[in-house]
Amino acid sequence: MRQIPFGRPMIGPEERQAVMDVLQGPVLVHGPRAKEFEARFAAYTGSPAAASASSCTAAMHLAYFDLGLGPGDEVIVPAQTHCATAHVVEFCGARPVFADAELATGNLDLDLVEGLITPRTRAIAVVHFLGLPVDMDRVTDLAARHELFVLEDCALALGARYKGVHAGLLGDAGAFSFYPVKHMTTAEGGMLVSRHPEMVERVQRKKAFGVDRTPGERKIPGVYDVTMLGYNYRMNEIQAAMGLEQLKRMDGFLEKRRQNAEMLEAGLREIEELTLFAPEPEGVVGSRYCLSAMLAPARAQKRYELVKRLNEQGVGTSVYYPRPVPHLSYYKGKYGFAQGSFPKAAAISGRSIALPVGPHLGPKDMAYIVETMKQALAEVH
Ligand SMILES: Cc1ncc(COP(=O)(O)O)c(C=O)c1O
Numbered sequence: 065m066r067q068i069p070f071g072r073p074m075i076g077p078e079e080r081q082a083v084m085d086v087l088q089g090p091v092l093v094h095g096p097r098a099k100e101f102e103a104r105f106a107a108y109t110g111s112p113a114a115a116s117a118s119s120c121t122a123a124m125h126l127a128y129f130d131l132g133l134g135p136g137d138e139v140i141v142p143a144q145t146h147c148a149t150a151h152v153v154e155f156c157g158a159r160p161v162f163a164d165a166e167l168a169t170g171n172l173d174l175d176l177v178e179g180l181i182t183p184r185t186r187a188i189a190v191v192h193f194l195g196l197p198v199d200m201d202r203v204t205d206l207a208a209r210h211e212l213f214v215l216e217d218c219a220l221a222l223g224a225r226y227k228g229v230h231a232g233l234l235g236d237a238g239a240f241s242f243y244p245v246k247h248m249t250t251a252e253g254g255m256l257v258s259r260h261p262e263m264v265e266r267v268q269r270k271k272a273f274g275v276d277r278t279p280g281e282r283k284i285p286g287v288y289d290v291t292m293l294g295y296n297y298r299m300n301e302i303q304a305a306m307g308l309e310q311l312k313r314m315d316g317f318l319e320k321r322r323q324n325a326e327m328l329e330a331g332l333r334e335i336e337e338l339t340l341f342a343p344e345p346e347g348v349v350g351s352r353y354c355l356s357a358m359l360a361p362a363r364a365q366k367r368y369e370l371v372k373r374l375n376e377q378g379v380g381t382s383v384y385y386p387r388p389v390p391h392l393s394y395y396k397g398k399y400g401f402a403q404g405s406f407p408k409a410a411a412i413s414g415r416s417i418a419l420p421v422g423p424h425l426g427p428k429d430m431a432y433i434v435e436t437m438k439q440a441l442a443e444v445h
Contacts, residue, residue: 071245
């Protein structure tokens with residue numbers, strides 16, 4: 065039987081050799097590889113600068129920390145996202161104000177945002193859902209009118225472009241994830257980009273305890289000052305070595321994802337019981353993280369039965385995301401969101417099945433997913 069994992073890290077001999085090279089040397093942190101990875105990632109995305117971090121969550125936290133977000137502040141956060149997008153607001157003692165999704169794309173419903181802005185609002189977080197860029201012209205217009213900081217959560221959006229500009233460079237800061245099933249991986253890892261290079265420079269200090277000099281910049285070993293508060297959110301040399309190799313393969317990874325997604329999309333569009341998200345609008349290039357298929361409401365209770373059949377036939381699946389963030393126990397308990405709130409995000413969470421399109425797969429896998437889905441739908445009543 066064909067085995068189609070939802071995601072698989074694309075680790076080859078180059079990545080293995082690069083990791084071994086690090087382990088054979090004395091420098092595991094604060095070395096040249098993290099610096100080179102930052103420079104190459106900045107060039108790849110077109111950012112004036114980039115700061116590597118231990119995860120996307122760390123990178124987003126650093127952006128808000130640098131902004132000085134704190135108690136009494138509010139941030140507009142999409143309800144349909146990973147909990148990390150909201151957690152980083154909570155880390156700062158500020159309040160996430162959730163906005164429902166639009167059903168056609170899963171992205172933040174921008175029609176709702178203006179009504180959620182109060183004098184306490186400091187920022188808007190946008191998440192390019194499954195790699196499809198949000199309408200950033202509207203976001204930046206809103207942000208300019210209300211003097212808000214815009215953080216782009218690009219965890220699923222490496223390779224995504226809006227009117228030619230890479231995701232992460234349209235707002236004030238963008239954070240990427242290199243978690244294993246993402247577009248590229250460093251095992252764990254993240255990167256902050258920004259069109260404000262001075263912000264990236266500050267974040268470089270704030271991710272490393274707030275020290276004023278890295279070991280390489282110290283005239284006397286071990287002697288430094290701490291000029292600001294900072295975390296320990298650095299990326300190490302092993303991660304950076306992997307990242308450098310993965311980045312060389314990114315264009316190929318993206319091309320494979322696009323081919324797979326287009327083929328899967330064409331096959332699934334023929335299935336009447338499934339709804340797919342709207343195609344990319346003119347001028348927008350998505351990064352095709354996965355393909356999410358929505359079941360008709362009457363079929364929604366059968367979702368996990370369908371998933372079970374797909375999995376039994378070797379088709380890996382996932383759910384993006386299992387519940388709207390405000391419905392997760394921590395947020396529901398803290399803020400008391402009502403049942404039935406965020407209905408569109410809840411519909412996406414409750415009725416969709418995420419299917420794989422990663423570069424570990426090819427056309428035969430896509431054809432097999434379509435046939436297996438048709439068969440499973442016919443069998444589950
Ligand atoms: C939208 C979104 N943001 C943030 C994250 C967290 O990324 P990391 O694990 O690199 O912190 C994820 C992880 O899947 C995500 O999907």
